[in-house]
Amino acid sequence: xxxxxxxxxxxxxxxxxxxxxxxxxxxxxxxxxxxxxxxxxxxxxxxxxxxxxxxxxxxxxxxxxxxxxxxxxxxxxxxxxxxxxxxxxxxxxxxxxxxxxxxxxx
Amino acid sequence: xxxxxxxxxxxxxxxxxxxxxxxxxxxxxxxxxxxxxxxxxxxxxxxxxxxxxxxxxxxxxxxxxxxxxxxxxxxxxxxxxxxxxxxxxxxxxxxxxxxxxxxxxxxxxxxxxxxxxxxxxxxx
Numbered sequence: 001x002x003x004x005x006x007x008x009x010x011x012x013x014x015x016x017x018x019x020x021x022x023x024x025x026x027x028x029x030x031x032x033x034x035x036x037x038x039x040x041x042x043x044x045x046x047x048x049x050x051x052x053x054x055x056x057x058x059x060x061x062x063x064x065x066x067x068x069x070x071x072x073x074x075x076x077x078x079x080x081x082x083x084x085x086x087x088x089x090x091x092x093x094x095x096x097x098x099x100x101x102x103x104x105x106x
Numbered sequence: 107x108x109x110x111x112x113x114x115x116x117x118x119x120x121x122x123x124x125x126x127x128x129x130x131x132x133x134x135x136x137x138x139x140x141x142x143x144x145x146x147x148x149x150x151x152x153x154x155x156x157x158x159x160x161x162x163x164x165x166x167x168x169x170x171x172x173x174x175x176x177x178x179x180x181x182x183x184x185x186x187x188x189x190x191x192x193x194x195x196x197x198x199x200x201x202x203x204x205x206x207x208x209x210x211x212x213x214x215x216x217x218x219x220x221x222x223x224x225x226x227x228x229x230x
Contacts, residue, residue: 042220048216
């Protein structure tokens with residue numbers, strides 16, 4: 001299953017609302033997860049099963065979608081949110097990741 | 107919280123075998139979880155390599171299946187990755203991570219904890 005994220009890169013200002021999309025090449029139900037990776041760090045789980053926040057994740061991060069179209073939303077962006085975001089499907093093997101969306105904070 | 111730590115050589119010669127170990131602390135590797143390997147070439151995205159259950163059951167990415175072996179050592183609370191016949195294209199940061207079984211929901215939480223990563227360079 002191929003996951004395609006858009007955009008590949010986005011430059012945004014603090015307090016702005018950001019939306020990242022992830023489209024699957026076939027239906028994956030809600031088996032879609034989102035990760036945040038900051039430079040020189042390992043990825044961190046943000047959202048599991050499309051819309052469930054992982055423990056300890058700030059409430060400004062939310063996810064939605066099902067089937068083939070999914071969205072990660074960051075409300076009121078903060079400077080610390082500068083990172084690359086990846087979607088990941090666990091519907092069928094082999095598990096796959098999107099190509100990543102890099103967020104730059106202006 | 108569980109902690110994972112990768113270890114192994116940072117340099118492997120072409121056609122050689124890449125070998126990494128992931129030490130698990132703060133929890134038993136023999137619990138109802140799967141243990142995964144993910145890699146990331148420099149400046150690129152993430153690629154799922156495979157996973158293992160404590161019983162020894164494995165799932166591999168078909169793109170690497172002919173060259174990959176993942177094994178588990180319950181006595182040491184660790185699991186390992188071997189990738190043979192490596193080329194420069196296998197140069198990457200290799201991460202180990204946990205797929206956690208949530209007893210309350212009956213669902214797996216995918217890759218909830220990761221190691222810090224181990225850069226492996228394939229070069230002569």
